[in-house]
Amino acid sequence: MTPKEQLDLAKAFLEHHYPIDKKYHPLISTERQTIELEKLKNCIDYEQFFFVLDLPRQAIIHANGLDKWLGYNNDNFKFFDYFKSIHPRHRISLNQLANSTFHVANSGSYDLAFMNHRMIIQIPLLHGKGKYQLFKRTLYPFQIDKSGMVTAYLNHFVLLRDYDESDSLDLRIALNQRTITTSENEAVLGMNRVNVEKTRIxxxxxxxxxxxxxxxxxxxxxxxxxxxxxxxxxxxxxxxxxxxxxxxxxxxxxxxxxxxxxxxxxxxxxxxxx
CATH class of the missing domain: 1.10.10 (Arc Repressor Mutant, subunit A)
Structure with a gap:
């Protein structure tokens, strides 16, 4: 399946659950969102970038730091560009996880909050210069409709190192703002292979x-x-x-x-x- 075909599946999923003609009633104010975005902008010099995925519009907005750490223009980086940049070995898995995340987040089982419940994953992305690099991506609810549906996710990326074929996605979900321990941090940063070996066994x-x-x-x-x-x-x-x-x-x-x-x-x- 080509990246375009995989993207079409993802878009069909979004169109089904987020009809473009539906009227949404956002709960999170622009002021609260702006405060968070400004905080993240201060971290860009530390090998980080971020963007917001607007689900009803299927659009990437508020992109910052991509030009510095991923080699793409902030203003012209589209949904398809992001999809193409994901290593082909992991696209299907990420599509499945995205679909499952949608169902879990919107199941009503959790009291979702702005910038709170996190999904953390290691993800290899293709740099604009043609080399895959491994990033830690943290996904946060960035806009929530009054119905309880998440309508936008903030995607925050931290550069870890060059990608290795032995690397796994290493999915973790945090249902609150638990602080990540030092041992977890070291494992994610590649100082040891604890997480990778855990998935192998x-x-x-x-x-x-x-x-x-x-x-x-x-x-x-x-x-x-x-x-x-x-x-x-x-x-x-x-x-x-x-x-x-x-x-x-x-x-x-x-x-x-x-x-x-x-x-x-x-x-x-x-x-x-x-």
């Missing part, structure tokens, strides 16, 4: 890995075929193994994003973990 049993690999090879595989492949009783497979694998994936990657075995399998495949 998967929590799944031998049978569970067989099931996941089967889904990777054939997403339409039936429970009967899986039962024959693994030797596990059909009822046990349906009632136990599926839910156990999903729970292990949620616990291991610290996210509730996974809903089905296929999502787990696709994520592991996209990250080269299985």
């Amino acid at each position: 998967l929590p799944f049993s031998k049978t569970e890995k067989i099931i996941l690999k089967a889904y990777i090879n054939n997403s339409e595989i039936s429970h009967s075929e899986l039962s024959e492949l693994t030797g596990v009783n059909l009822n046990t497979l349906k009632k136990t193994h599926n839910s156990r694998i999903i729970k292990k994936a949620r616990d291991h990657f610290q996210t509730q994003a996974f809903k089905t075995l296929k999502e787990v399998a696709d994520y592991l495949k996209g990250e080269g973990l299985l």
Whole structure:
């Protein structure tokens, strides 16, 4: 699938959930947003850049620091430019995580707040000069509609180092403003490989890995075929193994994003973990 085709899927998703002709009622004032943006501008000299993704408009706004650290013009950086800059190995996984983030954020299960609940991820982006670099991206709710839907996310990036093929997305979600510990900071900055190794040592049993690999090879595989492949009783497979694998994936990657075995399998495949 080409970047344009993947972008079209993302845009279709946004158009479905954020109709362009719908009237939105923002809760966050421009004054509060401006204060946060000015704070972030003061950090640009420290290998950081940011922009806001306006979901109903499918537009990047308030872009700052891209010219300095990513090699692109702040004023002309579009949604498609950002999508193309993501390493192709990770685009599908990021699309899935974005969709899942939308459903979790707008499920009503959390009392979302401006610049509070964070999703942190390592992401490789293509510099304008042609070299992939690894960034830590933190996603914050930047505008919230009175209905409770997040309508804009602030994307804040910190340059870590040159990208290595062994790097994973290392997804983490914080539901409050918990301070990141020194050990976490060191791991993210690449001073050690704790997070990468954690994702390499998967929590799944031998049978569970067989099931996941089967889904990777054939997403339409039936429970009967899986039962024959693994030797596990059909009822046990349906009632136990599926839910156990999903729970292990949620616990291991610290996210509730996974809903089905296929999502787990696709994520592991996209990250080269299985």
